Amino acid sequence: xxxxxxxxxxxxxxxxxxxxxxxxxxxxxxxxxxxxxxxxxxxxxxxxxxxxxxxxxxxxxxxxxxxxxxxxxxxxxxxxxxxxxxxxxxxxxxxxxxxxxxxxxxxxxxxxxxxxxxxxxxxxxxxxxxxxxxxxxxxxxxxxxxxxxxxxxxxxxxxxxxxxxxxxxxxxxxx
Amino acid sequence: xxxxxxxxxxxxxxxxxxxxxxxxxxxxxxxxxxxxxxxxxxxxxxxxxxxxxxxxxxxxxxxxxxxxxxxxxxxxxxxxxxxxxxxxxxxxxxxxxxxxxxxxxxxxxxxxxxxxxxxxxxxxxxxxxxxxxxxxxxxxxxxxxxxxxxxxxxxxxxxxxxxxxxxxxxxxxxxxxxxxxxxxxxxxxxxxxxxxxxxxxxxxxxxxxxxxxxxxxxxxxxxxxxxxxxxxxxxxxxxxxxxxxxxxxxxxxxxxxxxxxxxxxxxxxxxxxxxxxxxxxxxxxxxxxxxxxxxxxxxxxxxxxxxxxxxxxxxxxxxxxxxxxxxxxxxxxxxxxxxxxxxxxxxxxxxxxxxxxxxxxxxxxxxxxxxxxxxxxxxxxxxxxxxxxxxxxxxxxxxxxxxxxxxxxxxxxxxxxxxxxxxxxxxxxxxxxxxxxxxxxxxxxxxxxxxxxxxxxxxxxxxxxxxxxxxxxxxxxxxxxxxxxxxxxxxxxxxxxxxxxxxxxxxxxxxxxxxxxxxxxxxxxxxxxxxxxxxxxxxxxxxxxxxxxxxxxxxxxxxxxxxxxxxxxxxxxx
Ligand SMILES: Cc1ncc(C[n+]2csc(CCOP(=O)(O)OP(=O)(O)O)c2C)c(N)n1
Numbered sequence: 001x002x003x004x005x006x007x008x009x010x011x012x013x014x015x016x017x018x019x020x021x022x023x024x025x026x027x028x029x030x031x032x033x034x035x036x037x038x039x040x041x042x043x044x045x046x047x048x049x050x051x052x053x054x055x056x057x058x059x060x061x062x063x064x065x066x067x068x069x070x071x072x073x074x075x076x077x078x079x080x081x082x083x084x085x086x087x088x089x090x091x092x093x094x095x096x097x098x099x100x101x102x103x104x105x106x107x108x109x110x111x112x113x114x115x116x117x118x119x120x121x122x123x124x125x126x127x128x129x130x131x132x133x134x135x136x137x138x139x140x141x142x143x144x145x146x147x148x149x150x151x152x153x154x155x156x157x158x159x160x161x162x163x164x165x166x167x168x169x170x171x172x173x174x175x
Numbered sequence: 176x177x178x179x180x181x182x183x184x185x186x187x188x189x190x191x192x193x194x195x196x197x198x199x200x201x202x203x204x205x206x207x208x209x210x211x212x213x214x215x216x217x218x219x220x221x222x223x224x225x226x227x228x229x230x231x232x233x234x235x236x237x238x239x240x241x242x243x244x245x246x247x248x249x250x251x252x253x254x255x256x257x258x259x260x261x262x263x264x265x266x267x268x269x270x271x272x273x274x275x276x277x278x279x280x281x282x283x284x285x286x287x288x289x290x291x292x293x294x295x296x297x298x299x300x301x302x303x304x305x306x307x308x309x310x311x312x313x314x315x316x317x318x319x320x321x322x323x324x325x326x327x328x329x330x331x332x333x334x335x336x337x338x339x340x341x342x343x344x345x346x347x348x349x350x351x352x353x354x355x356x357x358x359x360x361x362x363x364x365x366x367x368x369x370x371x372x373x374x375x376x377x378x379x380x381x382x383x384x385x386x387x388x389x390x391x392x393x394x395x396x397x398x399x400x401x402x403x404x405x406x407x408x409x410x411x412x413x414x415x416x417x418x419x420x421x422x423x424x425x426x427x428x429x430x431x432x433x434x435x436x437x438x439x440x441x442x443x444x445x446x447x448x449x450x451x452x453x454x455x456x457x458x459x460x461x462x463x464x465x466x467x468x469x470x471x472x473x474x475x476x477x478x479x480x481x482x483x484x485x486x487x488x489x490x491x492x493x494x495x496x497x498x499x500x501x502x503x504x505x506x507x508x509x510x511x512x513x514x515x516x517x518x519x520x521x522x523x524x525x526x527x528x529x530x531x532x533x534x535x536x537x538x539x540x541x542x543x544x545x546x547x548x549x550x551x552x553x554x555x556x557x558x559x560x561x562x563x564x565x566x567x568x569x570x571x572x573x574x575x576x577x578x579x580x581x582x583x584x585x586x587x588x589x590x591x592x593x594x595x596x597x598x599x600x601x602x603x604x605x606x607x608x609x610x611x612x613x614x615x616x617x618x619x620x621x622x623x624x625x626x627x628x629x630x631x632x633x634x635x636x637x638x639x640x641x642x643x644x645x646x647x648x649x650x651x652x653x654x655x656x657x658x659x660x661x662x663x664x665x666x667x668x669x670x671x672x673x674x675x676x677x678x679x680x681x682x683x684x685x686x687x688x689x690x691x692x693x694x695x696x697x698x699x700x701x702x703x704x705x706x707x708x709x710x711x712x713x714x715x716x717x718x719x720x721x722x723x724x725x726x727x728x729x730x731x732x733x734x735x736x737x738x739x740x741x742x743x744x745x746x747x748x749x
Contacts, residue, residue, distance in 0.1 A: 010372065014321075018313055025314045056499055063496035069318045069338065069373045 002031060002129075003058055004084055004154050007046040007065055008038065008073040015070045019046060022068065028053075028061050032151030043072065047084075047153045049129075077154050084154035087124070088132045089114075093143030094121045102142065109135045120145055197325035198227035198356040201289065204332040205233055207364045210260050212236060212251065212616050214244035216271075218264025219304060220291025223356035225262075236616070236645065239637040241268050243609035245275025246635070249284045250613030253596045254571055254621075256409065258285040258340045259613065265291040266304030269350075270311065274603055276346045277315040281600025282430060283407065285344035287335050288316075294354040295323065308350055317345030318373075322352065325360035337368040342375030343494040344407060375493060379510025379518060386506050387465065387489050388522050394463035394487075396532045397423045400446065400475075403430035403599075404468015404492060410513030411435065411592045414467065417516050422526040424536055426454040428469045429584055430599040437588030443540060447475040448735045449581040452543035452747045453536055455735065458483055459742040465489045468512040471501040472600065481740030491515045543733075543747050545585040552726040553700055555579060555654050559586035561706050562624055562652070565713060570622040571596065571614050575607030575631035578660040581731045583626045593618075605634030608651065612638060615647045622650070622713065629655040629682060639692040642718040650712045651694075651720045653685055656727045664730045669737075678727075689720035696720040 009015045016035060023030050031049040038045045050061070058076065065074045077084075094102055099121065103113065106123055109131060115122035125135050129152055136147070195203070201224055205213070213235045217225045228235055238244040241263040248259025263272050269290040279286045293302040309321050318338050320331045328351070335347040391397060405414050411434045418425050418441050425435045426446045435442055444451035446458050455477075458464065464486040469475070476482040482502065490498045491508040498507045508515055547556040559582050562570070572587050573596040574580040580597055589595055596614050598606040611625035632653055642649055654660075663677040689696030695715065697708040705723060712719035732746030 014309060014313075017310065021313050056503070060496065060500055067494070067496050069370060072372045 001052050001078070003050050003052060003076060003078045004082075004152060005048045005050070005062065005065070006075045006077050006154055006156070007048060007071060009044050009046060009068075010070040010072065011037075011042050011044045012070060015044070016046075018068055018070060019048075019065065022064055023061075026061070026064055028057075032149075034151045034153045036153065045153075047151070049152050075156065077156050081157035082154050083157065084128060084152050085126055086129045086132050086152045087126045087150045088136065089148045090123045090125065090136065090139055090144060091120050091146040092123060092139050093119060093145055095119060098142070105138060106135065111135060193361045194359040195362050196223065196227070196357055196359050197322070197328050197351065198223040200325065200328045200360065200362045201332065201351070201356070202227045202231045202233070203362050204329060204336075204364060205260065208258070208336050211257070213260045213262060214238055214247045214251075214613065215262030216241050216244055216264065216268060218268045218291060220265035220293060220353050221262060221268070221289075221356075223353060224289070224291065224351070236612070236641060238609060238612070239640050240635065241271035242274055242605065243612075243635050243638040243641070245272050245279070245286065245288065246603075246606050246609035247613035247616075247638075247641075248286050248288075249275060249279050249282070249606075250573060250596050250610030251617040252279075252284045252286060252344075252613070253610070253617070254593050254614045255617035256407075256593065257617070258287055258336055260287050260289070262289045263291070264304070265293055265308075266306045269306055269308035272348075273311060273315065274601070274605075276312055276348065278598055278601040278603045278606065279346040280315045280317065282598065283344050283403065284346065285340040286346035287339050288346060288348045290348060290350045291356075292321065292350045292352040295352045296354065298352065308348065312348050315346070316348045317343075319348040319350070321350040322355050325355050325358040328355065328360065329362050329364050330366060333364060333366070334368050334370060338370065338373060342373070376495070376509045377493070377511045377514055379491070379508050379515040381518060383506060383508045384515060384518050385522065387508065388519060388524065390463055390487050390489065390506060391421055391423070391465075391527060392525065394527055395529055396461050397421070397463040397465065397527055397529060398443070398457045398461045399423050399425045400428065400458065400464060400466045400469050401425055401431045401434045402428040402467065402469025403434075404512045405431060405434040406468075406592050408468065408493075408511050408513035409592070410511075410516050413513055413516035413520060415439070416520055417524070420520065420524040420526070422529070422533070423465065424457060424533065426450075426457055428472070428475050428599075429597065431469060432584060432595045433589035433592045436590040438590055443536060445584055446741070447472075448477070449585065449731050449733065450475075451540070451545065452733055452744055453539040455741045455744060456539055457536055459740070461486045463487050463489070465491070467491045467516070468493070470497045473501070476501065477735045477741035477743075478739055481742060546732075546749055548749050550726070552729075553702060553705065553723055555582045555723070555725045555729060556586045557702055558652070558654070558705055558723055558725075559583055559626070561702070561709060562626075563587045565706070565709055566622050566624065570594065570624045571618055573597070573607055573611040573614050573623060573625045575625075575627040576602045576604045576661075577628040577631060578656070578664065578729070578731045579626050579628045579654040581661075582654075594621075604628075604631035607631060608635050609638045611649045611651070612641050612647060615649050623648070625649055625651045627651065627653055628660055629653055629657065629685075630659045630679065633683075636688070639689065639694060639718075639720075643693045646717045648716055649718050650709070651718065652709075653720065653722045654725050655682065655685065655722050656725050656729060657682060658727050660727075660729070661731070663727075667730070685720065685722040694718050694720050696722065698722045698724065700724045
């Protein structure tokens, strides 16, 4: 299972570079990373998805993140009650006669057709990454011409997410 | 209040103008920080800074290469405990700092490095001498800044000094574009530093420490591993008390040397690849390993599979990211080494019941000391003994990297802290001579001895100029084995003696070289010659260079071969 880490950083030039440079240097592989504004001015949220790793490795990754001076808060949200969503834009080969079928097909995914061309339609899908995966798999036989995924962004359901960092600082690292 | 302003030309009569240039702000900040010396090298992008430094009263040491400047700042920081300051110009000046930044990062030395940058208007256009030192230095600095306006300069400077010198110390780089140095702003250095993302934990968690104390009660084979964190925290005295009250023996890392007196009955010596057998066996067999301020470097641990494999591991470190990084840890303690030791000294400490363990260790210590065999050649180990004898063990010893570094660590025992300056983490050849310059400036009243190899010396030997110019009384001792000794040793042991590019056939005449720099030089081939030369050297007020012709085939033993366990030492006896 992929791990999702939510990182609050100072919104300053170069911060993304610092974070990705750390991942590269320490040999951690990023599957996806999204960066955007938060409710607080001057702060951004990075949502970083990494492939599953051993507990000591994820702990080391989080500590290295936290060591960055521009990183304010680090929370692993994988196991927490949370909402994780991804947006995908999928351009599918779709001559006019097949469009009705396509429409029915994507309906249960609550995906929508947002652009229509002569030979193709563009579908927008928002949801959990697995749902997006499933839709893509379903559309593949029709011929996917272009695909853009944003990567996951996530929020804890519980607004109090300082737990992880507080735990690290209080010397109560898990063994 | 710090001196706020220097009168500037556009001030109205009597009223000091609070507006000063970025360059002047730098000088004011350095004054406020109590900076005693700056190491650096000028160039186009730092002309405004150097103009402000001109006649500012803070001494500046012009090294002959920026790498020399930053290693000197490191040597200064290591012996004085203060932050070393270095200035370099943009582009090549900045890139010449890279090795030193990486070195200071790995060895946790407080450095503030100032680099010039091309004017903000042309950043990104590949302007003359433009390089992105921010991108380059990101992984090798604790933090870095590119200043965009003069007004943010005082805050950044204050923050940089704070970050460099607190928590786990490290290098911080500030990149100042030329136009920012020329622009004006109001200098306010009063604002307290506030860095929300940087709150190092100094005070350890007491509950964790109580766990350590109860683990001590249960231990049969305890050992303390003391690293440079003890020295940074100035906790050597607390360490001694803690070891004495618990009667737990102490092993040092290479960088920790001097944190615990070498002549103490509980001292087992240095551990690691070229450490003592007793130290390594203690680390191998222990049932309670108390690591204080060491980071479990692989040159210390050997193959991790065998390291402290039956031990409860305690790790006290100010940097939580070091805990559990290399060695699984049972009792983590995040905090300052001194605070942690003091807290435990306030708890009930009783001597461990480990008579058998101690008897075993002391027997190993007696039976397997560091050794060498006299064979008619000048023995580098014997040279270190003579240096120790003639300096009464009180010198500041600075080394370069290689075999000589290990001989110095093995044969110059330290009874006090802040006397040992070496490049541990990065293993930087060329470190020794410039670091000795900085060490002498950081400890002007001490004898400073630089122990260097013939190859590493040639990487930064141009800094002899500084020794001569400032008449710094550093005694430079070159171990000339006509080879890249440490690498040659590995080729002998692990590559069937195929000496690929490690033998130096065309050496300069080191004595003439010293002479060319107006430094007295001696060449010695025998023990007595060396003793005489050193005596003469120590009696001289200025710098001296002594070239020791040693046997090119001399090797460093004992040794844990790469990939082997710490208990598998070879060359433990003649
Ligand atoms: C800048 C740099 N390049 C290469 C090395 C690899 N290296 C480690 S020790 C060594 C040989 C050093 O030779 P010398 O300075 O003569 O010292 P010796 O080992 O002979 O005492 C080399 C090449 C290094 N540590 N640093």
